[in-house]
Amino acid sequence: MINHMGQECNSNDLLMVVSGSFPPRVSGSSILMANLLSGYPGRAMVLAGNDYFSKSDPAFLSPCESRQLLVPKYVPKIHSHLRIRNPYWAALAIKWEIKKYLRRYQPKAVIGTFPWDVFLVAGFLACRESGIPFFPHMHDLWTENLRPDSAAGKFAKKWEPVILKNSAGLLCMTEAMQEHYGEKYGSVSFLLPHAISEEDFRRAPTHMVLPKLEKPTVLFVGAVDPAMNQDALKVLTAASELLPGDYQLVFCTASDADTLRNLGIASSRLQVRYVSRKEVQRLQSESHVLVAPLSHKNCSKDEVRTVFSTKLLEYLVSGRPILVFAPEDSYHVRSANNGGWAYPVTEDSPEALAKAIVEIVENPALAGRLVDGALREARSRLAKQHAHRLEQWIGQRTHPLVSSREHASKLSPRLA
Numbered sequence: 223m224i225n226h227m228g229q230e231c232n233s234n235d236l237l238m239v240v241s242g243s244f245p246p247r248v249s250g251s252s253i254l255m256a257n258l259l260s261g262y263p264g265r266a267m268v269l270a271g272n273d274y275f276s277k278s279d280p281a282f283l284s285p286c287e288s289r290q291l292l293v294p295k296y297v298p299k300i301h302s303h304l305r306i307r308n309p310y311w312a313a314l315a316i317k318w319e320i321k322k323y324l325r326r327y328q329p330k331a332v333i334g335t336f337p338w339d340v341f342l343v344a345g346f347l348a349c350r351e352s353g354i355p356f357f358p359h360m361h362d363l364w365t366e367n368l369r370p371d372s373a374a375g376k377f378a379k380k381w382e383p384v385i386l387k388n389s390a391g392l393l394c395m396t397e398a399m400q401e402h403y404g405e406k407y408g409s410v411s412f413l414l415p416h417a418i419s420e421e422d423f424r425r426a427p428t429h430m431v432l433p434k435l436e437k438p439t440v441l442f443v444g445a446v447d448p449a450m451n452q453d454a455l456k457v458l459t460a461a462s463e464l465l466p467g468d469y470q471l472v473f474c475t476a477s478d479a480d481t482l483r484n485l486g487i488a489s490s491r492l493q494v495r496y497v498s499r500k501e502v503q504r505l506q507s508e509s510h511v512l513v514a515p516l517s518h519k520n521c522s523k524d525e526v527r528t529v530f531s532t533k534l535l536e537y538l539v540s541g542r543p544i545l546v547f548a549p550e551d552s553y554h555v556r557s558a559n560n561g562g563w564a565y566p567v568t569e570d571s572p573e574a575l576a577k578a579i580v581e582i583v584e585n586p587a588l589a590g591r592l593v594d595g596a597l598r599e600a601r602s603r604l605a606k607q608h609a610h611r612l613e614q615w616i617g618q619r620t621h622p623l624v625s626s627r628e629h630a631s632k633l634s635p636r637l638a
Contacts, residue, residue: 237266237616238329239359240320240345242338244270245284248277248499250445250532251335251361257535260285260419261605264613269323271316271341277476279498285419291319309340309377316344324352331355331620333393337362339377346385355390355620359414360399361532366524367449383407391619393612398528398553412615417605418535426539426600427507430586430593433542434508438466438583441509443474443502444533449522452485454515454547459489460572465579472509474502506540510583516548518570526552538563538600543582543592547575562595 239259243252247270259266268288293315305312324332332354334345342358349356364382368375386392386403392411394400403409433439440462446452455473462471471491473482479494497505506512514534516526530553537544544564548554558564565588567578582589 235264236327236329237262237264237613238323238327238332239266239268239335240332240341241268241335242271242341243273243276244268244288245282246278246280247273248279248282249273251337252276252282253535254361254416254532255335256282256285257419257422257605258414258417258609258612259605260421261417261607261609262286262613263606263610267327267329269320271338273338277496282499289323291316293319305340307373309343309374313340313343313347316341317347320344320348321352324348324354329354331357331390331616333357333359335359335361336364339364339374339381342385343377343381346381346389355616356385357391357393357616358385358389359393360403361395363399363402363522363525363528367522391615396528396530396553396557398556402524402528412612414608414612415603416530416532416535417608418539418600418603419605422536422539423600423604426597427541428597429541430543430590431507431541433510435510438469438511439509440465440469440471440511440513440579441474441505442472442513442515443506443536444531446475446477446482446485446487448520449517450525450529451515451517452487453519453521454517455482455487456485457518457570457572457575458513458515458547459487459492461575461579462489462491464572464576465491469579469583472505474505503536503540506536507542509542511579512537512540512542512544513579514544514546514548514554514564516546516552516554518549528553530554530557535600535603538596538603540596541593543589544596545578545582557599561599562591563599564596565592 239255241255243249245252245256266286268286270288270290272290332345332349334342334356336342336358346356365378368378386407386409392403392409393414394411395416397413400411400413403411446455469491471489472493474495474497476496482494514531526549545567546554546558546564547567550568555566555568558566565578565582567575
């Protein structure tokens with residue numbers, strides 16, 4: 223059998239991924255998984271949901287085989303509401319579909335991606351009942367980001383320890399996340415950092431490119447999230463009012479200007495756009511400063527401390543300088559300080575942020591050093607090298623681990 227990269231692979235050497243979103247649906251996690259699987263040396267197949275809150279981009283192509291799970295495909299809005307109100311029943315509906323694919327394709331292992339909680343639980347249950355090794359891939363923290371009294375919070379409290387303690391191995395995005403789950407559960411984990419596809423890296427410049435926009439432009443790309451960046455975006459818009467008169471602030475986000483204004487995110491300098499990934503990448507290479515904000519207050523502190531934002535992958539290969547606005551103990555700031563790939567601002571004030579923006583725009587030598595650091599960081603995150611490491615690690619952990627349905631049941635007692 224030939225895989226998507228034109229290489230020979232065994233028919234029983236399939237890695238299956240269960241994810242709530244995948245190309246052409248655009249979300250942080252679908253970009254993350256598409257990048258990683260673009261470098262996977264074996265055969266991979268994704269069982270994907272139809273994330274109701276993400277948008278579709280026909281130009282965002284899958285790097286491997288994919289199948290769309292029928293339940294969220296045909297009733298995405300209903301399934302989305304069920305996921306919020308009764309996540310366990312939403313997970314069961316998907317579990318039966320996953321089991322059909324497991325019987326048909328007999329994968330050597332399954333990766334379940336989080337933040338889609340019902341897909342993670344459904345994949346775990348299906349694999350447990352089928353005797354197939356299961357690996358949770360945590361793009362974010364779980365229980366730490368939810369209200370304990372909510373349906374999702376109660377669901378997380380029940381299932382997080384079961385899955386993270388009883389799976390074949392845990393995949394973490396940062397060293398800080400590894401430390402967090404190691405202390406919490408003693409989990410055996412594998413560091414699988416956010417990866418950049420070979421194609422994106424080949425298109426990257428080898429040094430800083432000059433901005434093409436006429437006015438000095440500060441660009442933010444990403445979703446607005448109360449637990450991650452909402453208060454930081456308020457500070458950013460306040461900082462924009464303190465910039466010299468010709469500066470402009472651009473947000474590329476799914477939220478419109480009225481929605482942002484109702485959240486207190488507003489500025490006379492602000493332009494809000496939702497454009498294709500290709501247009502976003504063009505804007506990133508033409509803007510003066512790319513900002514990655516994380517919350518200082520009213521946030522999920524553990525998430526801010528451990529997360530690496532997916533939008534940074536495109537920032538790193540843009541050829542333009544990056545500014546990280548985040549708490550001092552965040553992974554963003556610590557990584558930026560260690561690798562020199564961004565200018566860190568840790569003081570939670572519009573004045574400090576505005577001062578840093580102007581310094582980067584008006585100091586080409588500083589901007590050039592930041593871009594050089596970003597390109598070094600990008601090279602260290604090439605998908606091919608990390609996907610090869612992943613294949614080897616999964617191979618080591620799956621060979622003797624789960625050889626029968628009985629062994630799988632012993633690893634993880636039934637809770638349903």
